[in-house]
Amino acid sequence: MRFGRREFLALAGGFASSAALPKLSLAENPPGRPLHGLSAFGDLGYEAGFSHFRYASPDAPKGGTFNFQPSYWFFNQNTQTFNTLNSFVRRGDAPPRMENCFDSLMVTAWDEPDAIYAHLAxxxxxxxxxxxFTFRLRPEARWHDGSPITAADVAFSYRTLKKDGHPQLLLPLRVxxxxxxxxxxTAILIFDGTQSAQAILTIAATYPILSSEWYEPRDFLASTLEPPLASGPYRVGRFSAGSFTEYERVENYWAKDLGTVRGLDHFDTIRIEFYQERQAGFEAFKKGNITxxxxxxxxxxxxxxxFPAIAEKKVVKRLFDDEARPSMQAMALNQRRERFRDRRVRDAISRCFDFEWTNRNLFYEAYQKSHSLFSGSPYETAGPPVALERALIERLGAAHELPEGIYDDAYQEAPSDGSGRDRTRRRTAIGLLNAAGWSNDNGTLRNASGDTLDLEILIRSSVFERVYNPWVTTMRSIGINASLRLVDPAQYQARTASFDFDMAGYALNWEATPVNSGLENAFGSGSADVEGSRNWPGTADPLVDAIIHEVGAAANREDHRTAMRVLDRVLRLRRDWIPSWTSANHRVAYWDMFGFKEPKPDYFWPVERLWWVDQEKATTLGKA
Structure with a gap:
């Protein structure tokens, strides 16, 4: 079970730091001459003029429809409903995959940790x-109406997104x-000198280029169902707000023979249907309406x-390895509510959740307990700090207050006894709450002002009720006035974006080489009051800011890894986020009508751009 936004390439908040960060490695990304690619630490796996990415399939057939339920989404997108086609602002709920309609100056290689290659440029x-950074645009680059894409469009796009874009787009552009x-x-991006190497990669490779002429008479911030003029491999086709949307492959796509695109985007139509509840979507899949x-x-x-299609081997049920990227699945406790500002309160709430019991009785032992916000990666630390970590901690300690326990083994919550009624954990939680000023008054916890300790877990689907009801029951047994609140998808999106919640869950996969801009969006002081940012708890800690600066300032991968591990230690001790569980696999089922290349890319897996219809298999299933 995932909370939601499990994937994003790096479009997260970024903030200027007081000290200058090192630029891209100029030894491997030399200045003064045109380059076909960039990497944070100089590693490029493809030479200039490469024919296609290794994971692409140039000989695969084109055609058919891919009808699926997206497993990740960006910006203001929502997989349960949509009411706007404007995906690059905070307002409204947009359909996933609008980004596939737009080109960017450069694109990421999905089989490299942080390499990007010239595309529109x-x-x-x-x-x-x-x-x-001076970008020379390709003369053949065209909008879908045949007009040329110009440097004026590039300048308009970055200026507009810096001013009015979704926070995940707006915040990194502060530099x-x-x-x-x-x-x-010829378009030039001019930075203020505080940008990190990783931030440059994000800004160059993942920002949509918009048509200045198309937007001139229109309000960029408006919620609208008018399909925008775009230039990417797909365009908006048929749709019905809140029901379905289709993207049509652009047959004469200007970039279809470039190495950055060749061998991708095989489906003629990508169709997404929207269901407010999981079961309705599952039933549609069983019938073959979703494939x-x-x-x-x-x-x-x-x-x-x-179901019958499984028994008849019409549907394949398979595990695919997860991407080699750090993952985060955690509950955010909103510290804009004063009652959650004391770490001991957050720690006590965490101890009321019995993962071991939940995993055995509700999850069929499908998960592992997560202790880190960077699970499954080299950035997940363990044991006491090694020499490089200790040196960084000591240097930071000269200017910042260090948390108690920073030199001990990396914090992780002890397992429960698996009974669902672990009295030791409850006693510990009660002790923490008492120490934080909450005392029992006839079964209800109150502080010195007589306020009760209220906690509402916000959820967007009824599937979470069975998981969190035992947690609520345990919290109520020790005097916390806990409850669940199920809201519709649009309301959930609006409430989490405006930080109108007590506790809510968030999931994502970080970029393979986490960038300081993305980390600042989730953990930095500068994002704490920016609605729509990932900083759901409202973290505002100068020490965390300083460590994130060190991540951006890293001159090599070893320094980057050291800073990330120190960040992991501090975030674990703060308990702003309560890590929940993790899995090493994608659990995927699909109607056996597709072809695909193996192994899949290590760092990103957009199935709709990689797979294709196998005509023989589709004919056998009656889906040709």
Whole structure:
């Protein structure tokens, strides 16, 4: 079971730091000459003029429809409903995959941890000071109406997104001083000197380029169902708000023969249908109305995938390895509510959740307990700090207050006895709450002002009720006034974006090489009051800010890994987020009508861009 936004390439908040960060490694990304690719630490796996990415399939057939339920989404997108096609602002609920309609200056390689390659631009040139990036656009680049994409469009896009974009787009651009068009084919991004190497990669490779002419008479911030003029491999096709949306492959896509695209995007139509409840979507899959599904409910995976199409081998049920990226699945306790500001309160609430019992009785032992916000990666630390970590901690300690326990083994919550009624954990939780000023008054906890300790867990689907009801019961047994609140998907999106909740769950996969801008979005002081950011708890800690700065300042992978591990130690001790559980696999079921290349890419897995219809298999199933 996942909470939701499990994937994003790096579009997260970014903030200027007081001290300058090192630029991209100029030894491997030399200034003054056009480059076909960039990497944070100089590693590029593809040479100039490469024909296609290794994970692409140039010989695969085109055609058919891919009808699926997306397992990740970006910005203001929602998998349960939609009411706007404007995906790049905070307002409204947009359908997933709108980003596939737009091109970017460069694109990420899904089989490399942090390499990007020229796409809409044919090259990028770095200035000697590392603050100006000059992009030479490809002359063949076209909007879907056939008009040329110009540097004016690039400048408009970055300026507009810096001013009015969704926080995941807006915040990283704080380090961008200006975007200018030198001529029709030359766009320059000018940075203020505080940008990190990793932030440059995010800004160059994952930002949509918008048509300045199309948006000129329109309000960029408006919620609208007018399909935007775009330039990517797909365009918006048929749709019905809140019901379904289709994306049509652009047959004459200007970039279809570029190495960055060749061998991708095989389906003529990508169709997404929207269901407010999981069961309705599952029933549609069983009938074959949906043909690909990732299952996030472990109970269903074990007990419900026994329908006729499985027995008849028309549907394949399979585990795929998760990506080699750090993952985070955790509950956020909103410290904008004063009652959750004391770490001891947050710790006590965490101890009321019995993972061992839940995993055995509700999850069919499908998960492992997560203790880190960077699970399954080299950034998940263990034991006491090693020498490099200790040196960084000591240096930071000269200017910042260090948390108690920073030199001990990395914090992790002790397991329960698995009974669902672990008295030791309850006694510990009560002791923590008493120490924080909450005392029992006839079965209800109150503070010195007589206020009760209220906690509402916000959820967007009834599937979470069975998981969290035992947690609520345990909290209520020690005097916490706990409850669940199920809201519709649009309300959930609005309430979490405006931080109108006590506790809510969040899941995502970080970029393979986490960037300081993404970390600042989730943990930095500068994002604590920015609605729509990932900083759901409202973390505002100068020490955390300083460590994130060190991540961005890393001159090599070893320094980067050291800073990330120290960040992991501090975040575990703070308990702003309560890590929950993790899994090493994707649980996927699909109607046996597809072809795909194995192994899948290590760092990103957009199935709708990689798979294709196997005509022979589809004919056998009657889905040709």
């Amino acid at each position: 044919e090259s990028v040139t770095i200035s000697a000071d590392g603050n100006r 961008l001083e200006d975007a200018v068009a030198e001529d029709d084919r 690909w599904r990732e299952e996030f409910t472990s109970k269903s995976w074990v007990t419900e995938y026994d």
